Amino acid sequence: MDYFLQLFLSGLTKGSIYALIALGYTMVYGIIQLINFAHGEIYMIGAFTALIVASVLTILGFSGLSILILAGIAAVIYSSAYGYTMEKIAYRPLRNAPRLSPLISAIGMSIFLQNYVLLAQTSDFLPFPALIPEFEFLKPVSHIMSSAELVIILSSAVIMVLLTFFIKFTRMGKAMRATAQDKKMARLVGIDVDKVISLTFIVGSSLAALGGILIASHIGQINFYIGFIAGIKAFTAAVLGGIGSIPGAVLGALILGWTESFATGYVSSDYEDVFAFALLVLILIFRPAGILGKSSAQKV
Amino acid sequence: MLNELKKSLITAVWFMFLTFPIMVIKVNTVYNTIVWRWHNLIYIGVGAFFGSMIWRWLHYKKTHISERNIRERLKNGLQNAIVDNKKVLYTLIAVAVAFTFAFPHMSNAYQINIMTTALMYVVLGLGLNIVVGLAGLLDLGYVAFYAVGAYSYALLNHHFGLGFWAVLPIGGALAMMFGIILGFPVLRLRGDYLAIVTLGFGEIIRLVLENWNAFSFGPSGISGIDRPSFFGLTLNLSQSMTALYYLVLGFAVITIFCVNRLQNSRIGRAWLALREDEIACQAMGIDKTKTKLTAFALGATWAGFMGVVFAAKTTFVNPASFTFLESAIILAIVVLGGMGSILGVILAALILILLPEYLRAFSELRMLIFGGSMVLMMVFRPQGLISNVRRKYLFDKMNFGGEKTNEAK
Numbered sequence: 058m059d060y061f062l063q064l065f066l067s068g069l070t071k072g073s074i075y076a077l078i079a080l081g082y083t084m085v086y087g088i089i090q091l092i093n094f095a096h097g098e099i100y101m102i103g104a105f106t107a108l109i110v111a112s113v114l115t116i117l118g119f120s121g122l123s124i125l126i127l128a129g130i131a132a133v134i135y136s137s138a139y140g141y142t143m144e145k146i147a148y149r150p151l152r153n154a155p156r157l158s159p160l161i162s163a164i165g166m167s168i169f170l171q172n173y174v175l176l177a178q179t180s181d182f183l184p185f186p187a188l189i190p191e192f193e194f195l196k197p198v199s200h201i202m203s204s205a206e207l208v209i210i211l212s213s214a215v216i217m218v219l220l221t222f223f224i225k226f227t228r229m230g231k232a233m234r235a236t237a238q239d240k241k242m243a244r245l246v247g248i249d250v251d252k253v254i255s256l257t258f259i260v261g262s263s264l265a266a267l268g269g270i271l272i273a274s275h276i277g278q279i280n281f282y283i284g285f286i287a288g289i290k291a292f293t294a295a296v297l298g299g300i301g302s303i304p305g306a307v308l309g310a311l312i313l314g315w316t317e318s319f320a321t322g323y324v325s326s327d328y329e330d331v332f333a334f335a336l337l338v339l340i341l342i343f344r345p346a347g348i349l350g351k352s353s354a355q356k357v
Numbered sequence: 358m359l360n361e362l363k364k365s366l367i368t369a370v371w372f373m374f375l376t377f378p379i380m381v382i383k384v385n386t387v388y389n390t391i392v393w394r395w396h397n398l399i400y401i402g403v404g405a406f407f408g409s410m411i412w413r414w415l416h417y418k419k420t421h422i423s424e425r426n427i428r429e430r431l432k433n434g435l436q437n438a439i440v441d442n443k444k445v446l447y448t449l450i451a452v453a454v455a456f457t458f459a460f461p462h463m464s465n466a467y468q469i470n471i472m473t474t475a476l477m478y479v480v481l482g483l484g485l486n487i488v489v490g491l492a493g494l495l496d497l498g499y500v501a502f503y504a505v506g507a508y509s510y511a512l513l514n515h516h517f518g519l520g521f522w523a524v525l526p527i528g529g530a531l532a533m534m535f536g537i538i539l540g541f542p543v544l545r546l547r548g549d550y551l552a553i554v555t556l557g558f559g560e561i562i563r564l565v566l567e568n569w570n571a572f573s574f575g576p577s578g579i580s581g582i583d584r585p586s587f588f589g590l591t592l593n594l595s596q597s598m599t600a601l602y603y604l605v606l607g608f609a610v611i612t613i614f615c616v617n618r619l620q621n622s623r624i625g626r627a628w629l630a631l632r633e634d635e636i637a638c639q640a641m642g643i644d645k646t647k648t649k650l651t652a653f654a655l656g657a658t659w660a661g662f663m664g665v666v667f668a669a670k671t672t673f674v675n676p677a678s679f680t681f682l683e684s685a686i687i688l689a690i691v692v693l694g695g696m697g698s699i700l701g702v703i704l705a706a707l708i709l710i711l712l713p714e715y716l717r718a719f720s721e722l723r724m725l726i727f728g729g730s731m732v733l734m735m736v737f738r739p740q741g742l743i744s745n746v747r748r749k750y751l752f753d754k755m756n757f758g759g760e761k762t763n764e765a766k
Binding site: 091102106108112116131135138142147151155156157159161164165166168170173177178285289292293296337342 | 384543547552560561681685689
């Protein structure tokens with residue numbers, strides 16, 4: 058039973074992180090129908106920025122919680138700045154191009170950012186400081202749940218609730234929903250569509266950065282390539298739940314997290330990534346619209 | 358003017374801010390020391406300042422070219438002059454052919470090795486060009502079929518001692534089979550989903566090869582694969598390298614011939630129609646599934662052939678040769694060369710593979726430049742280095758409805 062609970066919680070932790078990244082995918086796809094292939098790289102850059110800021114602060118003599126908060130803020134600012142710039146350079150000029158052009162551009166961006174970090178920093182795995190402190194009250198159940206897992210699950214839940222409020226009840230959230238439904242119509246009623254798209258990239262990137270810093274301090278090491286796998290998995294989660302749908306992304310991420318966790322726990326740990334990819338292929342073949350997505354007929 | 362300078366200045370400052378933590382600070386996490394690399398900040402600033410100017414200039418040029426200008430460039434462009442003028446074209450081809458055939462006799466083994474690799478990428482690029490360029494199906498897992506070919510030779514040679522020539526068709530057929538198996542269920546997906554599924558498939562193949570030790574010998578791979586035999590001759594290493602060079606060259610020539618013939622065939626035109634508009638294409642009575650499947654299977658076959666050649670060339674295969682990066686390089690060749698353009702793909706393959714080999718300083722930056730140029734190409738020149746020469750009629754506005762100026766573009 059303990060083993061089952063342990064797997065369940067580690068699946069939930071993974072799922073929460075995938076959800077944070079998947080939200081960025083699904084929001085961008087919902088608005089401009091683009092698979093933002095470089096989204097995983099934004100997450101990686103968030104983790105790197107956090108690592109660099111945290112190391113500098115450690116050397117300067119800061120301690121504990123203040124490092125976590127400052128590094129988190131820096132990661133969010135930089136990731137959103139990268140997301141914003143990326144949209145402006147690689148996607149905005151291609152708004153009216155054939156569908157494959159922005160996707161190829163996104164792949165190029167992803168390769169570029171990976172190698173930029175590789176060349177500017179290092180190709181080795183860097184140890185990431187454990188920014189999340191150990192809680193006393195979790196001591197008795199530490200074999201089932203670590204405090205990092207608790208923090209990740211709780212903070213992801215809070216972030217997702219905040220995001221839901223932002224999209225449901227604020228002016229900008231409303232504008233985002235309107236743009237997702239019909240860009241031309243949104244423009245007619247006075248919504249600055251370009252601004253809304255930029256904002257979507259900024260929000261998605263901040264979520265990815267938060268995911269990056271949380272998972273990096275849990276796993277304890279990062280390198281330039283972590284964004285690729287995480288990006289594909291988050292994309293799988295988004296597709297699983299129905300791309301474009303926000304609750305779908307969260308649901309898909311949790312299902313993916315549990316699938317991976319139980320499959321590695323009970324079947325074989327060598328094939329962790331194969332399970333995720335196989336799930337992706339199966340979903341796309343049998344239910345391309347995803348669990349919560351609506352399949353719509355194509356109009357001519 | 359002042360306005361332009363201001364814009365560039367703002368861009369420069371923005372990029373200096375953007376790249377600050379990653380470019381300037383380098384932390385040594387073992388000794389807890391920081392290296393500040395301020396000079397990088399200056400490079401970035403200056404680079405972004407001029408980069409943004411060039412960016413805006415290119416953008417201006419792209420949006421302000423009038424219809425007339427395009428037409429004139431079509432008539433007088435260098436590339437058209439070459440393609441239209443048969444004399445120049447044949448001379449160039451003759452020189453290229455003479456050079457490629459004479460190449461092994463005027464260089465050393467190292468050069469031949471590089472050139473063989475480059476020619477292999479030409480074939481791979483042309484194979485992927487069928488799928489991506491002609492049929493418009495973005496395949497991000499192309500390397501999976503390459504792996505199928507390579508492993509089929511490696512395994513059959515290891516277990517049963519089969520030779521290169523026996524496995525060559527088997528490898529191609531196996532890759533084609535994989536293409537059909539994968540293609541059948543996924544080809545009804547929309548373009549971008551298809552891309553991701555093929556990517557997932559490619560990764561699954563690599564991960565299985567890496568982990569299924571009993572079958573594929575895991576990450577350590579298979580070594581000691583036989584080099585191809587040629588008419589029972591006994592060749593030393595450099596002779597067999599030369600022979601392999603001619604073999605790949607022959608492959609390249611056959612591929613160029615096949616793709617060229619395919620392009621204007623019934624199926625080739627069906628691919629183009631499919632790429633341009635799926636619904637209209639179906640309405641014209643073209644079987645969508647069959648057409649897509651043929652493209653997929655044909656592309657995979659070429660990858661399978663090259664996989665066999667790759668295994669024979671390196672005499673060693675392991676899963677590390679078949680990462681997503683490899684797919685990305687082949688895709689970059691097709692995209693930069695110009696989707697659907699044979700000449701473009703050949704040129705792009707030679708440039709992208711040979712340049713990093715000869716400019717060693719540049720080879721570190723190779724993937725950075727690949728990625729960056731994929732973005733730039735899509736933004737400023739989506740048709741690639743050499744755009745696909747497509748037959749079409751140009752109508753003259755002045756006597757519209759009158760006689761047509763009948764010229765192939």
